[in-house]
Amino acid sequence: MSGNVVRLHKDTPHAPSETTEEPPAPAAPVAEDKPAPARRRLRIAELRRTVAEAREHDAYRVLVRHGAYVVGGTRVLTRRAWDARTGARYERMIRAAEAAGLMEEVKEWEARAQTYRAARHRRRMDLIRTLIYAPKAIGYATATGAGVLLMLGILLAWANNDVSDVLTPIETVIDIVRLVAYVGGIIWDPLLMAAPWLAVAAVWGAGRRQHTAPQWALPASARAFGDTITPSVVVIAFRDLGISPLRKAIDGMGDVGAAMLSPIKIAGCGVEVDVTLPTGVSTEEIQNRRRKLAENLNRHEHEVFITIPPQPRTVRLWIADSGALDEPIGASPLMLSEDVTADYYTGSAPWGQNLRGDLVDVSVFQRHILLTGLSNQGKTAALRALALWLMFDDTVDFYIADLKGVGDWRGFLGLAQVLIQGPTDEHVAQATDMVEWGVDEMQKRIALLEESGATDGVTRDMARTDPRFRPIVLIVDEAQVAYGCGAKSPDGRPYGGSKATSRYFQAVKKIHDQGRAVNVTIWEGTQDPTNENLPKRSREGNHIRGSLVLGTEAQAEMALGEAPVKAGAAPHKLRRDIDRGMLVVTGGVKMEPGQVSVTVRTHFISGTDAVTLTDRAKERRHGVTTVQALDVEAPVDYLADICAVLGEDARVRTQEVLHRLRTRNDAVYAEWTFGDLKAELEPYDAAPYKSDGVMVVARDRVENAILARLAAMEDDDEGEGGE
Ligand SMILES: Nc1ncnc2c1ncn2[C@@H]1O[C@H](COP(=O)(O)OP(=O)(O)OP(=O)(O)O)[C@@H](O)[C@H]1O
Numbered sequence: 099m100s101g102n103v104v105r106l107h108k109d110t111p112h113a114p115s116e117t118t119e120e121p122p123a124p125a126a127p128v129a130e131d132k133p134a135p136a137r138r139r140l141r142i143a144e145l146r147r148t149v150a151e152a153r154e155h156d157a158y159r160v161l162v163r164h165g166a167y168v169v170g171g172t173r174v175l176t177r178r179a180w181d182a183r184t185g186a187r188y189e190r191m192i193r194a195a196e197a198a199g200l201m202e203e204v205k206e207w208e209a210r211a212q213t214y215r216a217a218r219h220r221r222r223m224d225l226i227r228t229l230i231y232a233p234k235a236i237g238y239a240t241a242t243g244a245g246v247l248l249m250l251g252i253l254l255a256w257a258n259n260d261v262s263d264v265l266t267p268i269e270t271v272i273d274i275v276r277l278v279a280y281v282g283g284i285i286w287d288p289l290l291m292a293a294p295w296l297a298v299a300a301v302w303g304a305g306r307r308q309h310t311a312p313q314w315a316l317p318a319s320a321r322a323f324g325d326t327i328t329p330s331v332v333v334i335a336f337r338d339l340g341i342s343p344l345r346k347a348i349d350g351m352g353d354v355g356a357a358m359l360s361p362i363k364i365a366g367c368g369v370e371v372d373v374t375l376p377t378g379v380s381t382e383e384i385q386n387r388r389r390k391l392a393e394n395l396n397r398h399e400h401e402v403f404i405t406i407p408p409q410p411r412t413v414r415l416w417i418a419d420s421g422a423l424d425e426p427i428g429a430s431p432l433m434l435s436e437d438v439t440a441d442y443y444t445g446s447a448p449w450g451q452n453l454r455g456d457l458v459d460v461s462v463f464q465r466h467i468l469l470t471g472l473s474n475q476g477k478t479a480a481l482r483a484l485a486l487w488l489m490f491d492d493t494v495d496f497y498i499a500d501l502k503g504v505g506d507w508r509g510f511l512g513l514a515q516v517l518i519q520g521p522t523d524e525h526v527a528q529a530t531d532m533v534e535w536g537v538d539e540m541q542k543r544i545a546l547l548e549e550s551g552a553t554d555g556v557t558r559d560m561a562r563t564d565p566r567f568r569p570i571v572l573i574v575d576e577a578q579v580a581y582g583c584g585a586k587s588p589d590g591r592p593y594g595g596s597k598a599t600s601r602y603f604q605a606v607k608k609i610h611d612q613g614r615a616v617n618v619t620i621w622e623g624t625q626d627p628t629n630e631n632l633p634k635r636s637r638e639g640n641h642i643r644g645s646l647v648l649g650t651e652a653q654a655e656m657a658l659g660e661a662p663v664k665a666g667a668a669p670h671k672l673r674r675d676i677d678r679g680m681l682v683v684t685g686g687v688k689m690e691p692g693q694v695s696v697t698v699r700t701h702f703i704s705g706t707d708a709v710t711l712t713d714r715a716k717e718r719r720h721g722v723t724t725v726q727a728l729d730v731e732a733p734v735d736y737l738a739d740i741c742a743v744l745g746e747d748a749r750v751r752t753q754e755v756l757h758r759l760r761t762r763n764d765a766v767y768a769e770w771t772f773g774d775l776k777a778e779l780e781p782y783d784a785a786p787y788k789s790d791g792v793m794v795v796a797r798d799r800v801e802n803a804i805l806a807r808l809a810a811m812e813d814d815d816e817g818e819g820g821e
Pocket residue numbers: 471472473474475476477478479480502625678679680699700701702703
């Protein structure tokens with residue numbers, strides 16, 4: 099049997115040019131089958147595997163370790179010697195300062211280098227002068243020495259009365275020189291032979307002290323060294339980030355790379371350090387390589403936080419001690435004392451700890467709050483923790499709508515004025531009614547404040563003594579249910595959405611706009627934000643925005659705003675299900691100048707503990723009857739009422755229209771005047787006009803107005819968002 103074997107790759111080793119019946123050699127059948135690049139990749143992979151296996155062998159590691167100590171130690175000592183004899187050190191410092199953009203330091207090091215060079219020049223000139231005068235000086239010294247020895251000899255001869263003693267001192271010196279030469283002759287050879295070994299021992303010692311071997315070859319104790327965050331660990335982590343200008347700059351700095359770093363400070367269960375970046379490297383590039391940086395620092399990604407401090411071209415790293423973030427934080431201070439008190443105006447709620455381990459208190463005074471996060475990560479618990487503190491100020495009233503309704507807020511029964519619990523459209527309608535009530539209350543208060551002529555808004559004293567100004571906190575948990583509700587109220591307006599007619603959204607917006615100053619605030623908890631379930635305008639009306647873990651950076655921007663996320667706030671980098679209760683917060687908490695967000699590990703107050711606390715607060719409040727179901731009134735539709743009272747008449751006098759409206763709904767229309775009627779109809783081009791000398795309302799115009807309104811609502815339904 100015969101056949102032609104066609105080789106597609108001519109560079110295949112041993113490719114036969116002729117017909118062959120031999121089967122391929124069994125030694126490398128797979129490799130031979132593959133094209134050259136694939137074979138090369140295969141070989142590289144094999145090589146890597148071999149190297150990795152070799153690293154497992156102790157003997158190989160010892161060999162590499164000690165070899166690297168010698169090579170590295172030689173490098174270290176050579177550099178030291180070179181530094182000691184030349185201006186290289188100054189040059190390096192100048193390059194480091196230049197790379198870090200520290201121009202003041204550049205000038206300082208240039209001045210030092212100049213001083214060093216001038217001193218060296220002086221020393222060299224002195225040496226040359228010495229060499230010129232050396233023969234003469236040696237001559238003088240020899241003659242003087244010989245003269246002194248001769249004088250000594252003469253004195254000796256005189257003392258001993260023996261003329262031969264004149265030469266004794268000179269002979270003694272000659273004997274000593276001979277002895278030294280003899281001893282030198284004996285030890286010179288062994289010294290010559292031992293010298294290389296002594297040199298090797300010296301460089302080996304230097305290499306060992308500096309850990310110049312690769313990490314894998316180091317003994318375990320020295321390898322653990324990598325867990326400690328030292329300046330060189332940080333510098334090497336940055337150098338190996340894979341950013342070329344950064345690597346070049348750090349290489350250029352040599353062993354003074356630490357000039358980029360501020361002192362490394364202990365901060366809670368980790369350390370904090372500011373790193374000034376060389377020119378050409380942006381803070382954003384560093385943020386984008388968080389995982390790699392963390393790995394270079396021997397940490398998990400979640401253990402390294404990168405923020406942007408106010409100084410330009412600087413990143414601030416907070417690096418957790420390995421595993422420290424997985425340790426729970428202590429119980430809430432609310433659980434530790436039975437005498438907790440709260441003050442809406444002057445106090446702040448104990449919420450948790452920041453990463454430095456400092457307590458984080460949040461002031462909720464006249465602040466709207468928005469907490470977001472993926473489901474089941476601790477949003478309700480974090481929001482509830484604030485209410486569980488504030489309820490100890492018994493001048494504060496709570497109006498709560500829990501649109502999940504599984505009992506998370508049950509403890510507030512008998513404490514809150516209103517507690518709506520449930521996820522249906524009916525519950526959304528009630529929640530909307532509750533928030534709209536908040537708007538009415540807010541407007542009443544604004545009018546009252548205006549009338550009173552108060553100049554400092556609602557003072558603490560007013561809030562405590564005048565029930566009309568008691569702080570009101572409206573809480574809507576799972577607010578995405580309200581924003582996403584498709585149901586409409588009887589007047590045709592939707593509860594949900596973000597349109598001009600959306601009832602829940604509009605009510606929240608009004609409270610965001612004006613509620614703060616009159617002690618009407620709203621706190622919302624929402625899940626998994628999107629533009630649909632949390633409109634932009636609603637997000638931005640809040641003073642405190644906090645986010646638990648989220649899926650994407652885009653969501654993080656929705657939750658917290660673009661600026662904090664750009665500055666390093668990263669709820670999307672938290673770990674789902676592991677970092678439960680960990681919140682990235684903007685506003686309301688103490689921050690350093692220029693800081694825009696704080697990562698807070700919140701204390702967890704379980705449902706049972708929450709009930710213990712609410713029971714305690716209820717005792718102090720003496721029985722509040724909580725309304726659990728609002729009798730939602732169908733909002734009045736004026737246009738529809740006017741149309742109805744016109745009946746079959748084509749035109750009806752305004753006086754008659756007002757009379758018929760009163761008959762239809764006296765509670766609403768008893769006080770209506772011609773002005774009210776005109777104000778209602780004018781925007782629809784259906785205002786009363788004069789006909790045969792009397793003011794009338796035309797039925798066709800009112801009907802057209804209703805049709806136009808209906809069409810506008812349908813357009814709204816079809817259109818997008820319209821925030
Ligand atoms: N601060 C915290 N520390 C540790 N674990 C927490 C913390 N807060 C909440 N958890 C855990 O997370 C679980 C869910 O909490 P919570 O009900 O507040 O989440 P959620 O985000 O409101 O959920 P959903 O959106 O589905 O209603 C709790 O049962 C608790 O086990």
